[in-house]
Amino acid sequence: MEKTIEQICDEAFKEIKTAESSESLNAISVKYLGRKGIITQFLRSISTLPSEERPKAGEKANETKKILEKAIKDAINGFESKVPEVADSIDVSLPGRSVSPGSLHPVTQIMRQICDIFTRMGFNIAEGPEIESDYYNFEALNIPKYHPARDMQDTFYVSDNIVLRTHTSPIQVRVMENRKPPVKIIAPGKVYRSDSDITHTPMFHQVEGLMVGENISFGDLKGILTNFIHLLFDDKTSLRFRPSFFPFTEPSAEVDILCVMCRGKGCRICSYTGWLEVLGSGMVHPAVFENVGYDTSQFTGFAFGMGVERITMLKYGIDDIRKFFENDFRFLRQF
Amino acid sequence: MKVSLSWLEDYVPIETDIYDLASALTMAGLEVESVDDTFNYLEKVVVGRIVEINPHPNADKLKLCRVDAGDRFLQIVCGAPNIKENLLVPLAMHGTLLTDGTLIEVCEVRGQRSEGMLCSEKELELGDDGSGVLVLSDDLRIGSRITGALGLSDYTLEIGLTPNRSDCLSVIGIAREIAAIQKTKIKYPIANEIDNNKTNNFISVIIEAVNHCPRYAAGLVKDITVSQSPFWLRKRLISVGQRPINNIVDISNFVMLECGQPLHTFDYDQVAEKRIIVRTATKGESFVTLDRKDRIMDEEMLLICDGKKPVAIAGVMGGLNSGIDSSTKQVLIESAYFNPLSIRKTSKRLGLSTESSYRFERGVDPDGTVRALIRASNLIAEIGKGKIYEGIVDEYPLKQNTDTIELSISKTNKLLGLELDKATIKTLLESIEFKVQNSGSDTIEIVPPSFRVDIARPVDLMEEAARLYGYNNIPTTLPLMQAEAVRPLKVLVLRENIRDIMTGLSFTEAINYSFINESACDLLKLSSDDPKRQLVKVLNPLTEEQNVMRTSLVPGLIETMRRNLSYQSKNLKIYEIGKIFLNKGKDSLAEEIEMIAGLLTGDRHSSAWYSKETNCDFYDIKGFVEALLAALNISNVTFTKLTFELCDYTRYGHTAKIVAGNETIGLVGEMDPEVLANFGLKQAAYIFELNCNILLKLSNLLKMSRQLPKFPSVTRDITIIINKDIEVMSIIDNINSIGEKLIENAHLFDIFEGAPIPPAKKSVSIRITYRSSEKTLEDDDVNNTHKSITDRLINKYGASLPA
């Protein structure tokens, strides 16, 4: 053997370094790595070595081959990436031709999230009229005329017996009238109450839910709502259930979640209580079942409801509910 | 409902921290909305030392005191006889608001500056002595707050009660709940019994309307003196935010706040014929209430009358003619049980809600009537220094029964998701004074106390058990549900689909209120018989600006445009999807139609490095509408010029009706500049309005694959010159209607007007794509067809070919 692999390698590197064009580098590649190239021949010659030296020599030669291949390739790239003529380039810093994306109203976005979670749980979406009869909005829900519970919702009247619905609960009644259990629905939509300040607008959106079956318990209500809140916010958002009163549920519960802003430490958003009231809920009152002809000895169920704007405000850190309906572009385009 | 900690402690010992107590009440269903320091009003009252006393130059009885307030010296004008130098006294600084409404401010008294006030015990509502300034002990720190110095501490809880818990509209009611939470017993106030057996001839009570007034009790206290209430009584009322008036009125309020029974007191000497008649009013009967307002009654309202005249609207408010005044010597006390519905109706119809009506309409304890009467009689006799007239009247013609309720333990557990045993449930219910007896192996029999008028069904008892056990101790489970999936509502799928398409078309979604002002119809120039004038009116709108339900989404979009323009956002692409409401008669629900409407205004292209600013026009919005319809897979849509009669708020000649088959989908066009001006706008705007119900009918969500062509196409152009007023799309339609199999597509690629084209003419260029599904087309295959189409167009439209 005339030269060692190290010597060959050194010589090759010298030639690569002094090469002046990619053509000469291609020639170097042929000279060393081609079919009749020096390294190739060296590799062939290994078979003539004593068998115990062959593996080591082969390994070394192959390694050298790879190093040279890479060095030549890099050197060729070096030549080829040389800056082309200036006349051929553009100012890539210029802004692209403007295409502005559209956007969904923030309430729509959160409404979709809420509906998605419940439909994934197997709830179906039901809808109903926004101008509703007194019967469906109140009476069928165990809120007779002149009941003090009517004070809980400031109602817009269209006539003595027709109102702008104050909640989407009438949909529950309409669905139950037309369908035997099991029932699992959510009812999203606009609702109207005669109220206006930083946390109330005369129109807002609600999602209400109803599940009726043979073995539905208060524990199940807690389970569904806990699951829901964890998906809507996160698993660390704990819930607490507080006794309350709604004429159409018994037992009734307000659901508070751990303040999403301060995580329970107390802040302005949660009035320094650490908790935020986000849902009303309860087991469907037997009087409601009686009104739709369900057998109260066989079926139980739960219902719940939430204000979508309130949840949107918490999700997006919005401080004034009235912003939702001012439709200021500078506001809408943030979401 | 407000209660103070010290008042509660009269009936139940409270050992827990006030905030823990508040949270325990909240978790038991009595939501504590706030906890306030009762002595907040003394915040700016400090311990002061009188350093120097000088005579007032302009008043003999007043002195000028130099008072050390700790960090500064103040000059105070004071007329109290007991002031001396070096005395420590309460100093009310500038800004103090005393409970009688006096605001202490820096002022001039007879020409001398006074920078605060030295106060008596009575002025601070800390005691009865008003004879001189309160002398404080020498060892107090000068300048320290009086509350801290005197160790004054009390809290006022504001509790947001739900309408079912009328039993808690009293301090005792809340004390009862606390006792149950703490597992302690409540101590009821003791009142000297009045011998009921004594005959009484002081009044005769006649109840004519027993359904309205099931029970009416009365008592009499003679020889009383009307005066200011003692300190302890004033303190109780002040602690819950009530202003003391005189001893008789204060006691009546105190007993109501203590036990929840509203009372009414009459000047006995003013009661004609010593008779009380409880009757309904006659229609139109008028009565002047204590607040000097003339009330017009109807036959469902209940009046308390003496032998001659009405003296009170039962359970709501007394009359101006029979109240207690300083000359009253004998007090007739009324304690009654009125029908909640009756009081509610009266209160609602008169628009008059009082502490009394609030309690009656939610239901007071029918068994507590006499107890409250005796309590009040005793207090009036004691404090008013009078004598109880032996015997009371208690007319109770319509006994209010409390029914026994049977409760199944297994059903309770099933509903709640618990496994409580009978003994546990029994203990829970007994802690709030329910009487519980075993009946069957799975059942218990319960008699709720008379004050729990909200308990009627087993489920009410289940709620009580659950709330006392603690909702948060109920295990969280997930229900077993049938896996059946139901087909989603088509309208929902369409709506969300439209939203996604509009987002893709770079529109921003707006949501406007469903109510508008009725003047919008005129502003939109709607014709007098336009269905959009069938407005649904709101009887009690929040503002007149929102007094009807919208019959079009357009006013909302224009308002959105107006608002954004005023914020200098002048390029807008907005849409809204929502309902409009058409009136279908007084007793019918409205017709609700879901619509989608969009508005485009401002620039098509803003000025940028690659383009000049250009305004959008009709064809921009039409393009968006076409894209939306195409994305919804709605085909065969035609746009035809909307007739003059049908153009209200859009510009005639620049508005198209959108039709598919027999269905009118809606319109697209430029807003009438006059209408925009009505809304205070000048900038041109383009709108579309589509009926979602029609879109739903037409939208074809079924999609079918078609074979892709195997052979190349050949294109040929035609340029013809036609009259300017011919709608170009009719030419394309005409080509398509030939039914020639080889024509794949006809595409308009140029329109030109002006020289060398003659006036009133235009040149139109159409590119026709020919393709065969069987072979590659040769020139000859196409030439003849193309020639015959050209001839056909020349004939049909009187067209000529370009020179």
Ligand SMILES: [Zn+2]
């Ligand atoms: Zn917080």
